[in-house]
Amino acid sequence: MSSPSPTRPRARHARPAGRSGPRSATGPAAPTGPATTAPSGAATPAPPKSAPGLAAELRGAHLGTEITASFVVFLVALPLCIGVAVASGAPPELGIVSGIVGGLVVGLMRGSALQVSGPAAGLAALVADAVLDHGLAMLGIIVLVSGLLQIGLALIRLGRMFQAISVAVVQGMLAGIGLPLMIGQSYVLADAKAPGTPVENLLGLPRLVVTTFATPDALVAAALGTVTVVLSFLWKKVPGPVNRVPAALVAVVLGMAVAALPGVGIRTLQVGDLLGSVHLPGPAQLAGLADPAVIATILTFTVIASAESLFTAAAVDRMHSGPRTRYNMELFSQGVGNTVCGVLGALPMTAVVARSSANVQAGARTRLSRTLHGLWLLAFALLLPGLLALIPVTVLAGVLVHSGWKLFAPEQFRLLWRQDRGEAVVMGVTTLAIFGTALLEGVLIGLAAGTLLAVLRMSRTTVRQTSDGETAVLTLAGSATFVRLPQLTEALERLAAAGTPRVRVDLTALTHLDHACRTRIDEFVDQQRRTGTVRVELLPPDPSTSPPAAASPLPRPDRVAGIPVPPPAGDGDRTGDGFAWFADPRR
Numbered sequence: 274m275s276s277p278s279p280t281r282p283r284a285r286h287a288r289p290a291g292r293s294g295p296r297s298a299t300g301p302a303a304p305t306g307p308a309t310t311a312p313s314g315a316a317t318p319a320p321p322k323s324a325p326g327l328a329a330e331l332r333g334a335h336l337g338t339e340i341t342a343s344f345v346v347f348l349v350a351l352p353l354c355i356g357v358a359v360a361s362g363a364p365p366e367l368g369i370v371s372g373i374v375g376g377l378v379v380g381l382m383r384g385s386a387l388q389v390s391g392p393a394a395g396l397a398a399l400v401a402d403a404v405l406d407h408g409l410a411m412l413g414i415i416v417l418v419s420g421l422l423q424i425g426l427a428l429i430r431l432g433r434m435f436q437a438i439s440v441a442v443v444q445g446m447l448a449g450i451g452l453p454l455m456i457g458q459s460y461v462l463a464d465a466k467a468p469g470t471p472v473e474n475l476l477g478l479p480r481l482v483v484t485t486f487a488t489p490d491a492l493v494a495a496a497l498g499t500v501t502v503v504l505s506f507l508w509k510k511v512p513g514p515v516n517r518v519p520a521a522l523v524a525v526v527l528g529m530a531v532a533a534l535p536g537v538g539i540r541t542l543q544v545g546d547l548l549g550s551v552h553l554p555g556p557a558q559l560a561g562l563a564d565p566a567v568i569a570t571i572l573t574f575t576v577i578a579s580a581e582s583l584f585t586a587a588a589v590d591r592m593h594s595g596p597r598t599r600y601n602m603e604l605f606s607q608g609v610g611n612t613v614c615g616v617l618g619a620l621p622m623t624a625v626v627a628r629s630s631a632n633v634q635a636g637a638r639t640r641l642s643r644t645l646h647g648l649w650l651l652a653f654a655l656l657l658p659g660l661l662a663l664i665p666v667t668v669l670a671g672v673l674v675h676s677g678w679k680l681f682a683p684e685q686f687r688l689l690w691r692q693d694r695g696e697a698v699v700m701g702v703t704t705l706a707i708f709g710t711a712l713l714e715g716v717l718i719g720l721a722a723g724t725l726l727a728v729l730r731m732s733r734t735t736v737r738q739t740s741d742g743e744t745a746v747l748t749l750a751g752s753a754t755f756v757r758l759p760q761l762t763e764a765l766e767r768l769a770a771a772g773t774p775r776v777r778v779d780l781t782a783l784t785h786l787d788h789a790c791r792t793r794i795d796e797f798v799d800q801q802r803r804t805g806t807v808r809v810e811l812l813p814p815d816p817s818t819s820p821p822a823a824a825s826p827l828p829r830p831d832r833v834a835g836i837p838v839p840p841p842a843g844d845g846d847r848t849g850d851g852f853a854w855f856a857d858p859r860r
Contacts, residue, residue: 335638341519342635343645348521349631349676350376350391350646351653351661352461352669355542357392361400363409363620365543366550368392369654370619376647379610379622380640384603386596388589389628389643390610392620393581394454396574398711400620403570407561410618414558415567417615419574423608426575432583432600439723441696442716443588444685445703449715450626451680452708454673461670462498463491464540471708494539494667497528501671519635521672528668542661542669547654552618574621577713582607582624584716589626592633627676634679695730699723732756735782736764738771744810745771750782755789765797769807776801777810786814 350372358368368391375390404412426432453471459478460467463485468477485491501524508520532539561567586598603624610622632642653661690697703719710718732754739746747768753761768776778794780786794811801807 335636336641337517338636339639339641340645341517341522342632342637342642344649345519345521345635345672346389346628346632346637346642346646347649347653348519348525348669348672350389350628350650351542352666352673353394353625353627354392354650355544356461357394357397358620360394360397361392361620362404363400363412364545364550366545366547366654367619369544369547369650370551370617371614371622373647373651373654374610374613374617374619375622376644376650378613378647379606380644380647382602382606382609383599384606385586385589385598385624386640387593387629387632387637387643388586388598388603388624389632389646390582390607390622390624391628393578393623393625396578396581396621396623399570399573399577403574407564407567407570410552410554411558411561411567412620413552413554413615413618414561415571415574415615416611416619416621417554418562418571419578419621420608420611420613420615422571422575423579423611424605425608426579427601427605427608430601432602432604438584438587439696439699439720440591441689441699442703442719442723443584443591444682444689445700445719446584446707446712446716447588447626447630447680448682448685448700448704449707450712451677451682452704454627454677455681458670458673458677462495462502462667462674464494464667465491490538493531493537494665497531497539497665498667498671498674500524501528501668502674505672505675524668524671525664528665529663532663532665540666542664542666544654544658544661553616554618578607578611578621578623579604580713580716585624585626585629589624589629589633592630595638626680627673630680631672631676634676695726696723699726728754728756734760736760738764738767740771740773743773744775744777745773746777746779748779748782752785753780753783753790754785754787758789758793761790761793765793769797769801774806775808775810777812779812780814781812783814 351369354368354372355365356368358365361368372391375392379390400412403415407415453474456471456474456478457467460474460481463481465481465484467474485495501521504520504524508516508523510516531537532541583600583604586600586603590598607623614620614622628646632646635642637643686697686700689700699719699722702722703715706718707715709715731752733751734753734757735748735750737748737750739748745768747764749761749764765778768778778797780794798809798811801809
């Protein structure tokens with residue numbers, strides 16, 4: 274008690290150094306007693322990189338960049354909110370309500386700093402089925418309970434398991450989202466309706482081109498949308514400070530001017546009464562929770578919305594060098610957002626790659642940009658619906674085509690092919706699977722492909738067979754797992770056909786022997802023993818991590834692949850579990 278702890282002198286000396294001079298005279302009195310050793314008694318620590326406060330974020334950000342980025346996200350989010358709602362069989366206003374919640378509620382919460390949330394195309398088919406089967410009034414209670422379940426999953430800390438994702442799968446997911454986004458928005462670009470699935474949309478492109486050139490208004494719309502795409506690609510090359518104005522904003526102003534010209538008949542945004550579309554769940558909807566089909570829909574929504582949001586978080590983290598996603602907190606934030614959407618009777622929401630990508634590409638660095646995008650959605654839909662009605666849909670489609678190309682990123686395929694062709698195949702499989710099925714199914718197929726690649730690479734087994742006329746020797750090296758059973762079986766068959774009175778299976782160079790391969794070797798030993806004409810010698814693996822004792826005449830491992838190995842006895846030949854274990858004659 275008489276001598277101070279090692280940390281106390283440092284705490285006493287650190288305080289005067291940080292509070293010396295006029296600041297210590299004018300500031301509050303320093304606390305005394307035990308408080309001097311508390312962390313708060315030292316200099317104010319910097320906020321943690323993984324979860325800085327909004328004020329700390331803004332200190333290191335350019336306010337003008339955050340505002341312009343928020344407007345770019347708003348321009349990308351607006352058509353997506355409306356399009357997803359229409360595709361879901363719901364009023365377009367409900368999609369905007371979900372987008373507003375994604376900005377003003379989830380946008381303010383911690384988790385992922387640059388990820389933007391809103392109604393997602395990946396859930397459109399599920400929402401359409403739910404509305405068809407249970408009615409639009411039940412959608413709110415389904416989304417509400419799904420949000421509560423997401424909060425529960427976050428509280429038991431299941432969010433981080435989504436970090437175990439192959440980079441090739443993440444890149445394939447981005448490409449798989451970007452490709453159908455470009456193709457689908459090509460129809461909107463020409464004021465046409467997409468046929469349906471991404472495959473159908475792709476097959477219908479030739480007919481779209483013919484129809485566009487045959488219709489004057491469609492040709493004007495397509496030209497305006499194409500100009501938007503070109504502006505989005507080339508605007509960065511415009512000399513400053515003009516290029517600080519978002520290309521999407523320039524395209525919108527240009528599009529509004531063209532749409533206002535006499536004789537031009539291109540489609541513009543149409544938004545109805547936002548407040549009138551909100552309907553709160555009532556007792557009748559709560560009673561619907563007794564329906565097993567409703568419970569199944571809720572569980573499906575919960576799993577897919579959580580997976581899509583956290584897979585997107587992994588992808589967005591690769592787009593920037595800022596704070597990393599806190600997965601459990603992000604899952605909690607998504608749950609809060611969906612709970613609010615459910616109370617308002619709106620569409621379910623997830624983190625969305627297209628909006629998040631636009632946010633990063635626009636130079637955003639803080640949560641302010643995604644929060645403001647929700648404010649723009651609210652202000653324009655509630656206060657300025659007439660102004661929204663002047664914006665051509667084709668311009669917003671052009672913005673989405675540019676975002677889709679950025680997500681598709683064909684250069685990533687070439688780069689990955691040069692680095693690792695196996696991973697490039699996984700990326701291609703993921704992309705094609707998402708394009709041909711849906712987001713979650715495609716990601717699961719990609720994860721399966723990545724897992725199979727890892728298993729094959731971890732199961733590299735070298736097989737060598739030699740013979741001196743008296744003994745045929747089969748030597749295995751590397752890792753022997755079930756995926757190499759055909760190769761092992763073929764080698765054992767050749768060994769049995771050697772015709773020598775003695776055969777030896779040398780496993781000393783194996784780093785891993787799983788149960789399936791051990792069982793196959795066991796069967797081979799039994800088969801040869803039953804013939805009574807062949808003597809089988811088996812040299813087990815010899816892990817270097819378990820050195821034998823100096824006094825042991827026949828050093829052997831105690832376990833092989835987790836299975837007990839009988840100890841040697843007598844002349845070194847010990848039969849057990851169908852094996853005959855022998856000392857390595859090379860020792």
